[in-house]
Amino acid sequence: MNAVGxxxxxxxxxxxxxxxxxxxxxDVERMPQVVKGEGALAVAFGDARETISQACxxxxxxxxxxxxxxxxxxxxxxxxxxxxxxxxxxxxxxxxHDHDGAxxxxxxxxxxxxSHVRAPDVHRHLGGGEAVEMMPWFWASVxxxxxxxxxxxxxxxxxxxMIKDKGLALRVVAEGLEKNxxxxxxxxxxxxxxxxxxxxxxxxxxxxxxxxxxxxxxxxQRVGSSDEHILQIxxxxxxxxxxxxxxxxxx
Amino acid sequence: xxxxxxxxxxxxKLSFIELWRxxxxxxxxxxxxALMVPLSxxxxxxxxxxxxxxxxxxxxxxxxFSLFIALGAGQRLFPPEFESxxxxxxxxxxxxxxxxxxxxxxGAVAASWSALAFFYVLFVASVLxxxxxxxxxxxxxxxxxxxxxxxxxxVSLLGSLIVTASANLSLSAIVLVGMFFFGRRLPEYAxxxxxxxxxxxxxIYAIAPHAEFFDMRQRLVHGWGAVDGGVFVVVLAYAVVYIxxxxxxxxxxxxxxxx
Numbered sequence: 001m002n003a004v005g006x007x008x009x010x011x012x013x014x015x016x017x018x019x020x021x022x023x024x025x026x027d028v029e030r031m032p033q034v035v036k037g038e039g040a041l042a043v044a045f046g047d048a049r050e051t052i053s054q055a056c057x058x059x060x061x062x063x064x065x066x067x068x069x070x071x072x073x074x075x076x077x078x079x080x081x082x083x084x085x086x087x088x089x090x091x092x093x094x095x096x097h098d099h100d101g102a103x104x105x106x107x108x109x110x111x112x113x114x115s116h117v118r119a120p121d122v123h124r125h126l127g128g129g130e131a132v133e134m135m136p137w138f139w140a141s142v143x144x145x146x147x148x149x150x151x152x153x154x155x156x157x158x159x160x161x162m163i164k165d166k167g168l169a170l171r172v173v174a175e176g177l178e179k180n181x182x183x184x185x186x187x188x189x190x191x192x193x194x195x196x197x198x199x200x201x202x203x204x205x206x207x208x209x210x211x212x213x214x215x216x217x218x219x220x221q222r223v224g225s226s227d228e229h230i231l232q233i234x235x236x237x238x239x240x241x242x243x244x245x246x247x248x249x250x251x
Numbered sequence: 252x253x254x255x256x257x258x259x260x261x262x263x264k265l266s267f268i269e270l271w272r273x274x275x276x277x278x279x280x281x282x283x284x285a286l287m288v289p290l291s292x293x294x295x296x297x298x299x300x301x302x303x304x305x306x307x308x309x310x311x312x313x314x315x316f317s318l319f320i321a322l323g324a325g326q327r328l329f330p331p332e333f334e335s336x337x338x339x340x341x342x343x344x345x346x347x348x349x350x351x352x353x354x355x356x357x358g359a360v361a362a363s364w365s366a367l368a369f370f371y372v373l374f375v376a377s378v379l380x381x382x383x384x385x386x387x388x389x390x391x392x393x394x395x396x397x398x399x400x401x402x403x404x405x406v407s408l409l410g411s412l413i414v415t416a417s418a419n420l421s422l423s424a425i426v427l428v429g430m431f432f433f434g435r436r437l438p439e440y441a442x443x444x445x446x447x448x449x450x451x452x453x454x455i456y457a458i459a460p461h462a463e464f465f466d467m468r469q470r471l472v473h474g475w476g477a478v479d480g481g482v483f484v485v486v487l488a489y490a491v492v493y494i495x496x497x498x499x500x501x502x503x504x505x506x507x508x509x510x
Contacts, residue, residue, distance in 0.1 A: 063303065067473030110456065113464050113489070114435040116482040120475035129300065136304040139295030159296070172296050 045144070053145035057154065060137035066124040131162035142176070149185050152176035156189040169193045184219065184233045187212035191240060198247060206244055212237035258346055259354040266358030267365065270324060276366050279316045280373065286312065287377070302381055303472050309377060310468045313370045314396070314431075320366045321400045322423050324359040325407025326416055329505070338510060349502050356408055356498060360401045367393075367400055388477050392467035395483075398490040399465035403427055405497040406460060412504040431462040460493055 045052065062069045126133060138155040142148060152172065160169035173190040180186060191208030194200050216234035220227060270276070291305055332338040341351060371393055375385065386392075406427065410419035433440075437456035441449040464486045469475065478486075 063473075067469040067475065108438070110461055110464075111435070111438070113461070113482060113486060117464055117467065117478055117486065118435065118469065120470070120473070132298050132300045133303045134301075135295045135298045136293065136301050139293075155296070159298070163298070165298070168296060168298055175296065 049145045050148065053141045053148045053151060056137045056141035056144060057148075057151050060134040060141070060154075063134045063137065064126050064131075066120060066126065068120065068123070127162065129163060131158050134158055142179075146179035149176075149180060149183060152180070152183075153185050153189055156186075156193075160189070160193050166193055166196070182211070182215045182218075184212040184216040184230070184237065187215060188233065188237050188240070191237070195240065195244070202244060202248070206241065209237045209240045209244070213241065254345075255350060258350065259357055262351075262354035263358040263361050266324065266328075266355070266362040269327070270320070270362035270366065275320060275323065276369065279319065280370075283309075283312045283316065283370075283373075291377075291381075302383065305381070306378065306383075306472045307468065309374050310471065313367070313374055314466075314468070316370060317363065317367045317396065317400050318403055318424070318427060321359075321363045321403035322407045322420055322427075324363045325404040325423075326411045326419055328355045328359055328408055328411060330411055330416055333510070342510075348505050352408075352498065352502050352505055356404065356501075359404050359408070363400045363404055364397055367396060371396075386471050386474065388467060388470045388475070391477050391483055392471050395465040395467055395486060398487055399462060402460055402462070402465075402490050402494055402497075405494045405501070409497045409501040409504065412501055412508065426459060427462045430459050431466065434459070434461050434463040461489070464489060 042049065058069075135155070135158065138151055138158070141151040142155065145151070153176075156169050156172045156176070159165055159172050170190065170193055173186050173193065176186045177183065177190070187208050191205045191212060194208060195202070195205035213234055216230050216237065219230050220234070223230065225231075287305070287309055290308060295301065329338070332341065342348065346354075375389070379385070403423070407419060407423045410423050413419070414422065434456070437452055441452040441456070444452060467478065470478070477483075
């Protein structure tokens with residue numbers, strides 16, 4: 001290529017870059033800003049963060065079951081007060097713990113090997129201080145999706161009821177409320193830790209439960225008064241307030 | 252026999268030198284450190300004492316790195332010799348194609364094993380530094396991992412004689428990683444498919460290399476205890492038989508290859 005050719009190519013390149021920059025900057029201004037949340041993680045992953053967050057919760061669930069992938073929802077959709085025992089939840093397990101699929105009529109040697117290599121002889125649950133092993137996965141879960149309230153409340157449950165570290169539980173709730181201001185479920189969690197089954201501070205707990213009732217009320221006004229979940233949350237917080245009022249009357 | 256041993260030793264030595272001179276291992280160790288050091292410093296919500304996630308991440312890296320090295324070692328056995336035409340002086344020596352294949356394979360496996368041993372030394376050191384003990388399942392886990400590496404080298408070696416380098420590395424990685432994570436669930440997936448696809452998935456399940464058999468990470472991390480001795484022997488036998496089949500096919504491919 002001679003000198004003229006090089007100059008022409010250079011000029012074409014400059015013109016192309018000029019056009020691209022102009023076109024892109026014009027379109028960037030016109031583009032709707034659809035990315036929710038803040039930080040590089042939100043920009044990079046967008047809505048995929050919710051899936052990543054759920055995957056981390058799932059991993060924490062498998063840790064709870066001593067490394068077994070249960071493939072059923074133990075942590076998600078939790079109901080702390082329904083079945084909670086010393087461990088996470090009270091639930092029945094099959095005797096043989098066959099998680100490798102449906103029964104087969106014929107002998108499958110690969111399945112036989114897998115069931116022996118990849119399944120423990122004894123099913124154990126994490127309990128007490130060991131439950132701290134789940135915290136990194138919940139931390140990753142709420143980092144991936146800070147608006148995953150279920151992950152926040154489950155993390156609080158582990159800190160409060162399993163590890164029995166009130167300071168840790170309050171730190172979790174405080175961080176959760178920072179990301180989700182006035183969330184009624186997190187306010188209830190805070191109230192329960194402070195109330196501590198009647199052994200804690202009544203005034204601060206009452207404040208948290210009242211804030212939860214008020215927040216749930218505002219949510220009901222926003223989304224409609226028939227939302228079962230929010231109604232339950234409001235009733236739950238109100239039940240605590242009623243209990244505290246009864247205790248106060250007795251004292 | 253003595254000649255075979257001497258020839259094999261020479262090929263093993265060559266593979267060792269090649270692998271360790273390439274500095275791949277050190278690059279991988281640095282990458283592993285770059286990932287693990289920040290993770291080990293994390294204290295989620297200020298809670299100390301969690302260590303299983305670190306073990307799990309470290310073992311995942313060891314598995315990933317070992318696969319990377321094994322596939323590379325298998326791939327580099329013959330194609331560079333064909334390209335640079337150094338295969339001719341090699342075959343001009345009194346050595347058959349089959350012996351060359353086995354010798355080179357043993358060399359690549361030995362070199363990959365040395366890298367894996369290095370990774371496990373680092374892993375055990377990291378566990379001990381964090382105050383953990385030497386898990387009772389560790390010897391079995393290491394032996395099965397070594398068997399997996401030998402299998403991965405054989406898969407890559409066969410692929411290198413059939414398809415191009417990039418295709419071989421991609422296909423081998425897809426097959427092994429796919430089987431590692433989803434192999435045991437293939438029958439479940441097959442249930443929900445139409446008959447033709449179901450048959451394809453079941454065939455893959457029957458003949459693909461079951462990398463997941465060698466995975467004892469969960470046992471190590473969660474302290475499940477060692478695998479039953481009989482099962483352990485069956486898994487090793489599976490690896491030996493599978494490797495023998497792959498090497499036979501590779502020998503057949505090399506024998507038919509026009510040089």
